[in-house]
Amino acid sequence: MVSPHVLTIRERFQINGELLEVASFETHLENFLSRLDSIGDMRVSYFEVTTALAFWIFEREQVECAVVEVGLGGLIDPTNTITRPDKIGLISAISLDHTEILGDTVEEIASEKAGIAQPANCVYVIEQSSSVLSTIESVAVARGAEVRIVPVQGEARLPGNYDRRNHLLAAAGAAHALEQLGRASDATPGPVLPAPVGRFDFAEVAPGSGLLVDGAHNQDELRALGARIASSQLEDFRIALAFTDTTDEKLAGMLDAISSMGAPMAVTAYRSRLGGMKRAADPLRVGAIAADRGIRLHIEPSAPLAFQWALEGPSPKGLVAGSLYLAAEAIVWADERTRRNA
Incomplete structure (x- = not known):
């Protein structure tokens, strides 16, 4: 189960790397909602519902892991x-994100993330700063879990290679899961899988022309993208960009990160078409913050106009960043x- 989805909710419930067929998903959803109706009124969030739906689907599809x-x-x-003793935790590189909820430092955020550990669990953590690692180990061990550090080696150490670091972490977790299932011999190194939708994703418009789309949406992610x-x-x-509405300080940090690429930029706003979507930051406000920092950008009144502008530069390829919603x-x-050009 992944979140958020980018193009279809079925992205959240993939089995063996494949989306559920529409008819199969609709059947699961209908039965699940019928079960919810039988329980009565509940105050639940969209994410809580989709998490429960994922568990419902995985059980009925007889998912092993x-x-x-x-x-x-x-x-x-x-x-x-999920409180099973055989749960395996994976914690990737921690950055300052959702600080209004998780805390103002990477150590505070690490403490919250380590709370996923339950008694007898094994938690794998990608190699990172010693203060983050010690925080995770302290919290997880206190909760009765074991912590294992996954070293970062080779090309994974290069700036921006977060997909390779995540691959190392995922491989460690997968090998452990196969061992639990009694199939350790199946644990063979595989290739780095394609990035998820909206992550360094090329959206072609015409042969050799299109948009490189990345949903990087905080300062560290944007620096890694750069x-x-x-x-x-x-x-x-x-670059065509838009941000989710947040504080001036965070917007300034993201602008600093993306402006370091040295490319012309246009800021816009994505369309909030879903009830659960977070509101886009006002492009005029973003423009004012940029001006105060000596960062040049111009404002496009709509996302489609920003995409078109990005393709009209010297390169036939433009970059879209700042928000998964914009992606x-x-x-x-x-x-x-x-399809129109076909």
Whole structure:
């Protein structure tokens, strides 16, 4: 189970890397909602409902081992209702995100994330700062879990190679799960899988032309994206960006990170089409913060106009970043343009 989804809710409930067929998903959803109705009125969030739906689907599809992505933090996250002793925890690199809920330092956030540990669990943590590692170990061990550090080696140490670091972490967890299932011999190294939808994803508009879409949406992620762009062959590109509404300080940090790429930028707002979507930051406000920091950008009144502007630069490829919501809109826009050009 992953979240959020970008193009379809079925992205959350993949089995063996494949989306459920529409008819199968609709049957599961209908039966699940019928069961909820029989329980009566409940005050639950969208994420709580989709988490319960994932467990419902996985049980009925006879899934042997479920990969469940935590929504926010760990300690009080709905996914922490999994209390089995054979649960395996995976904690990736920690950055300053959702600080209004998880804490103002990486150590405070690490403490919240380590709360996913339950008695007799094994928690794998990707190698990172000693203060974060010691915090995670202290909290997890106090909760009765074992902690194992996954070393970062080779190309995974390069700036921006977060997908390779995540691959190392996932491989360690998968090997442990196969051992639990009595199938340790199946644990063979595999290739780095394609990035999820909206993560360094190329949305083609015409042959050789399109948008490189990445949902990086905090300062650390945007800096990592910049490092990855610098090591790629993308040059003379333009950036279309939008941010989720947040504090001036966080917007300033993200602008500093993305402006370090040295590319022309246009800020816009994504369309809030779903009730659970967070509101986009006002482009005029973002523009004012940028001006105060000496960062040049211009404002596009709509996301489609920003995407078009990004493709009109010297490079036939533009970059879209700052929000997964904007990433989803860019992918849909590019697909519509491709079909019109066919």
